[in-house]
Amino acid sequence: MRLFVRHRSEYSFSQPQARLVQLLRLTPRDHAGQSVVSWWIDVDRDARLKPMRDGYGNQATMLYIDGPIDRITLDVTGEVLTEDRAGMVIGAPEPLPPSYFLQDTPLTKADAAIQAIATADTDGGSGLDRAHLLADTIAEALDHQPTAIAADHDAIACFAAKAADPQGAAHVLIAAARAAGFPARYVAGHVYRPEAIDSHAAHGWAELFIEGYGWIGFDPSEGRCPTDNYIRVAIGLDHREAAPLSGLRTGGGDEALTIDVHVGPEPARD
Template sequence: MKYQLKHLTRYEYSGPATLSHNEARILPRQLPWQTSSNTQLIINPGGLGFSERQDFFGNRVTYFAIEAVHNSLEVVVSSEVETFPRPAQDFFSGTAWEDAAAEMSCAVRSGNRDSIAARLFVLDSPFIARQSALMEYARVNFASGRLLRDALLELNKRIFDEFTYDEDSTTLATPLQEVLETKRGVCQDFAHLLIGCLRSIGLAARYVSGYMETSPPPGQEKLLGADATHAWVAVFIPGWGWQEVDPTNGCVPDERYIILGWGRDFADVTPLKGVMTGGGEHKLTVAVDVIPIVDVANERSLF
């Protein structure tokens, strides 16, 4: 799949800001199943000291500063992204979830570098704390002796079935316990919830940030700015790698999913954050477009 990606973030301030230092994590990762090209980053007002680096998790981070007095900040990134099928899942079909949890508990002794690196994603993080309520919710699907693949897909689908997507029900500060009790939230909440469940039973799970192509109703054109950033989960399978699942949609991500970055939770992959002098209160606007690119040459070859 080929896409034209555009992501606009705009802050409007109630008062003038005189200085800001910013970090943006809005450039797509380069992965075996995902490439990006023709990427442009436009900042208004113009920034200074541009630099790009990789953070601890390998995400692309752009730093910039603004010294001029400004009442708004607009960051627009556009890129062409091509995605391919994820690695096949058959290899770990026979892995028991308890064996995977045991590998995480003794990762250092095992000496396996991948398992040692994944151990970080079993621990608590700023937005996700392991707790008995999450463990109990997960154990309905992760009964003793069950295969990891079957239990994971079942729990992923169960969250999709039992929880309601509601943009007005939560904020960044809403604790997971409340999300579990009300069974309402957004993709960020459902990703945090699934990660919390998995970590609470000893499995390694990370938060994935990116986009998903959405299709308009039949007969209607795709609305510009109608897409949004999305969040899902990747679970570590010892001896195999990371398996992605999407609890918001109850499915396994495919070529329609574009990855920006990953981390322990949302705090590690915030699209745009920084500090500034002045500015007062602010209003945030985000608009995302994920537009499929038609391969004209291949399309003509079909006729």
């Protein structure tokens, strides 16, 4: 599938800022099933952009802007060719061993309730069968909401509430998968939903490492493995480590951030 993306971020500040430094994880990389045709990052004022690779192999960009700054707009646009690989991730940069992704983070801890899900129905079946069963169980256990249920999409809080947005659902699956012995990681990206024109957005799901297969994606919020409707952008132990935008500013006052994302077979139109 040929997909076009526009990710527009608009910052505004109640007081002018002296300096802004941002880490942008907004650029996808090629792997089997995903080819980046073109990709641009545009800023509406003088800025310095420094491409880099982070420790996970993500393509990142450091953004530096000197003030005074009261408003800034970032426009990220691109075109990507995708192919349905049944969630299998082949040919992506892998600087870290799978065992690294067995460690918990504050957002992906498993309490007794999540551990019970992780250890249930584990007799028999291949690792792949167990991973699918676990993902299906998490998908069925949660009421999938478009907005966050708990601060930072915390896995324990989301599972206790039995409701989560895509980021929270991914954290619940990651927590359960690690408790079941599967290396698991968070994926930040985009999804195209043909049936819901106004619902295209930045998205999140999980990848589990299955012996004999490698990394396979599971999206508990959609109840499926990623298809050619998905664009994979960045990975991390959790949502924070794969966040599209993070950084620091020098200056007082409040910050407001508005994000608008378009994903589809046609370029976005203003």
